[in-house]
Amino acid sequence: MNSKLNIVVRVDLDHARALVIAKGHVTIHSVNALYVVVKRANSLRNGLDLKLDISHARVDPEALEMLHASSATHHLPAKIDPEQAPCTISVLAPRADAGAGRRAAYSISPALIAA
Template sequence: MVLRESHFAPTLDEADANGHSKKLQRRSQCRGRLYNLNSKLNIVVRVDLDHARAKVIAKGHITVHSVNALYVVAKRANSLRAGLDLELDVSHARVDEAALKMLQTSSETHHLPARIDPQQAPCTISVLAPRRQAAAATTRLAA
C-alpha cells in the first residue's frame, strides 16, 4: 500500500485510517468541488389514517437533486389512502430556492412531477416553508 500526502481535505478512507475528527469532505469528480458529508437528508413520515392525514418531515439540505427523494416518499405516503392530506414540513431543513419553488409548484398543481408519478394521481400537498427563508422574505418586503 502506497501512502500519499494530500493537500486537500481527507478522503473517507484517509479520515478513518488517520482518525481525523473534523467534518469529512469528499472531492467531487466533476469540477473538483468540495461537499460536506453531513448534509444528509433525514425524512420521517407520520401517518394518521383515521383523519386522512400524513406529515412528511424533512431535515438536512434539500437541493434540486435531493428533492426527488422527498417526492418519492410523498408518493408512497399518498398511495396509502385516497384523499390523503399530505403536509411536507421542511421548516427545519436548509432548502435551496429552486427546490422550494419545485415543492410549491407541486402544491399548487396538486400533482407530483411526472417523472416521479407517471399516472399523475391527485395529491393534496401543503408545504411548510423553512423559517430562515420566511424571515428573509419578510425582511425583503419590509425594505
C-alpha cells in the first residue's frame, strides 16, 4: 500500500451529500490534510451529510481516534476550523478495525457514485 495520502471527493449538492475517500496512510500528521479537505467540502452547503471512507486506507490508531472525536462532536479541530462550523461527518472505518465483512454501511445516491 502506498504511504502517500490520496483523497477523492464526490459531491451531490441536490441531495446534500458528500463522500470523501482516502487511500494511503493516514497518520496524526496527514489527518490534518484530510480535515482541510473535509472542511472545504463542508463549506459547499449548509447541512451537508459527509461520509469519510477510510476503508481502503491504513490508519494509525491515534488518527482514527481524532476522526471519531470529530464525528462525535460534529466539529473539526479548532486549528483547522477556528469558526467551529457544524460538520456532520460519518467515518467508514478501515477494514482492519471493522473486521472482514463488517464494514459500516451507509446509503449513497447512485448519482453520486456515477459522478
